[in-house]
Amino acid sequence: MDVLVPFAADRPKTRLSxxxxxxxxxxxxxxxxxxxxRAVREADGEPTVLADRPIDLADRVGADLAATAAVRVDDRELTPAVSAAITDAFPGTVADPADAIAVVMGDLAIATPRSLERLFDAxxxxxxxxxxxxxxxxxVVRDPAFRVDYHGASVRDHRRAARSIDASLTEIDSYRLGTDVDERDDLAEVLLHxxxxxxxxxxxxGFELRTADGRVTVERTAVE
Amino acid sequence: MDVLVPFAADRPKTRLSxxxxxxxxxxxxxxxxxxxxRAVREADGEPTVLADRPIDLADRVGADLAATAAVRVDDRELTPAVSAAITDAFPGTVADPADAIAVVMGDLAIATPRSLERLFDAxxxxxxxxxxxxxxxxxVVRDPAFRVDYHGASVRDHRRAARSIDASLTEIDSYRLGTDVDERDDLAEVLLHxxxxxxxxxxxxGFELRTADGRVTVERTAVE
Structure with a gap:
């Protein structure tokens, strides 16, 4: 499975400022x-990092892992950048079962090979x-007519988009894939899982779990 | 599968005040x-509502569904109340494969029969x-020596508790089971899923999704 991994290199994780x-x-x-x-590779995926500016992947993730991944640079917003990559993944306009592309966000820090296998195999x-x-x-997209739109409640929009082209739709029920890391409380998920x-x-x-009433959050202690 | 469904009847959903x-x-x-x-029943579970005070279940969920569920009242905190119910589920002190009890929180509003089947079948x-x-x-507990503790980062404590008694441990990777509804933003999950x-x-x-930058939340509009 070809796997596109969007990665914001220009202004990473602004909500963690x-x-x-x-x-x-x-x-x-x-x-x-x-x-x-690493999880994509272990799930037999072939990753391409979709970066919003040129990056030295070996400097980011190490030479070994960088050697197993390609880099595609597109400085547009996420939606047109991913759309263009999906279009390129389908040489023909008629769906060919051999053509499929997955898009896996680069901040799914608790994704495991098993959770990605469920996605790829569905x-x-x-x-x-x-x-x-x-x-x-x-x-995962197997129909070249499908268009992504990451703005707003994208999962709702993607359901509608699939229906509008009569594409069959499957949803993966995964906590690990459902957890992206954007905000401070999300760090607790990384520590936990x-x-x-x-x-x-x-x-x-120096980050540790802080337990209180309700959900666990994180606190930072000084490290030497 | 016997399924205990804890339900706070006394002061429900205080974080939604x-x-x-x-x-x-x-x-x-x-x-x-x-x-x-309903999801528990459709997944072939036999539910018992664990309420913190006496309730008229038919008044709460309708007579049809109430007829398929038992009620157990225990006014203690969640941990001792669930612990006592688990103890009662194991007549002997030696694990019998026939003895098993599940605990499924009553606020898992997007749980489906399929997600519960994955839990019960694991x-x-x-x-x-x-x-x-x-x-x-x-x-799900199949070892009478296992003790629950819902305070703090309970999933971490439950992992440790399982290890401490050499119990085999499985984790279910489910977004639907991972989503409980405690806070306002959780309402968006209910509207979405x-x-x-x-x-x-x-x-x-009158609740609707409100899309903005970042994650979707909810807003309320007047209804007639």
């Missing part, structure tokens, strides 16, 4: 990208993995 | 309970369905 310094935001975004790429012209707050954290670089990065940076 | 009137909180909690009970002495913010939204009474109740009460 209150939590991280700019350098930390970049380092943490790189750690998440590394975890996603049948359907369009397969959606909903994300918190109406997002579409991952999808992460298995890779991003979790270690957070721990090394 | 800014969004709903007390009467609405009760009505919405009842609607969610109805959806959960192998393991202990099966956990993590919830947002470290919660344990659903679990709900299929039953709770979703209709929200729509009838």
């Amino acid at each position: 209150d939590t991280f310094t700019p350098a930390e935001r970049r380092a943490f975004a790189d750690a998440m990208l590394r975890d996603v790429l 049948t359907g012209d369009v397969v959606l993995a909903p994300g918190r707050g109406g997002g579409t954290n991952a999808l 992460g298995t890779g670089t991003a979790r270690r990065w957070l721990s090394d940076a | 800014d969004t709903f009137t007390p009467a609405e909180r009760r009505a919405f909690a009842d609607a969610m309970l109805r959806d959960v009970l 192998t393991g002495d202990v099966v956990l369905a993590p919830g947002r913010g470290g919660g344990t939204n659903a679990l 709900g299929t039953g009474t709770a979703r209709r109740w929200l729509s009838d009460a």
